[in-house]
Amino acid sequence: MYSQAFRQLNILVLHGPNLNLLGKREPLIYGSVTLDSINRLLTEEADIIGIRIECLQSNHEGVLIDAIHDSCDKYQGIMINAGAYTHTSIAIRDALSAVKVPTVEVHLSNIYQREPFRHHSYIAAVAIGQISGFGAQSYKLGLHALVDHLRNER
Secondary structure, X not given: OOOHHHXXXXXXXXXXXXXXXXXXXXXXXXXXXXXXXXXXXXXXXXXHHOOEEEEEEOOOHHHHHHHHHOOOOOOOEEEEEOHHHHHOOHHHHHHHXXXXXXXXXXXXXXXXXXXHHHOOOOOHHHOOEXXXXXXXXXXXXXXXXXXXXXXXXX
C-alpha cells in the first residue's frame, strides 16, 4: 500500500452560477470560451501533471455547499469559481472554512476592475490564494498553484 505522500491527488473543481452560460454570456467580459472547453482544458492538464479532477457546475448554492461538505474524504484540494456567490455567500465561505480542504479561488475576469460590489470576496479569507483576470487560463494557473501547494505540503 502506498503512503499518503505517493497517493494520487484528487481535486474538486466547482463552478458557480451562470458559468454554464459561458460562451454566450457577456463575451466582452468572459470571452467566447465555454464551460465544456474549460473542463476539457483542466482534464488535459490534470492528465499531464498526474492528478485526477472532478468538475461540478451548479446554479444552486446548496448543491455547491453539499459538494464542499462531501469533499473531505474524497479530495485533497478544491478549486472554485463561485461566480456571484463569491461576493454574497457567507454560507459557501463557512463551508470551505469548516472542511479545511486547501482551496484556490479563480475568476475569469479581474474582479477588481469591475463594479465595486465585486471587489469583495468572502472566499478569499479562507482560500490559500486567488487568481483572476486571465480568462480560461485562470483555471490552469489555479490548478498548478493548488497542486504545487499540495505537493509541497506533503
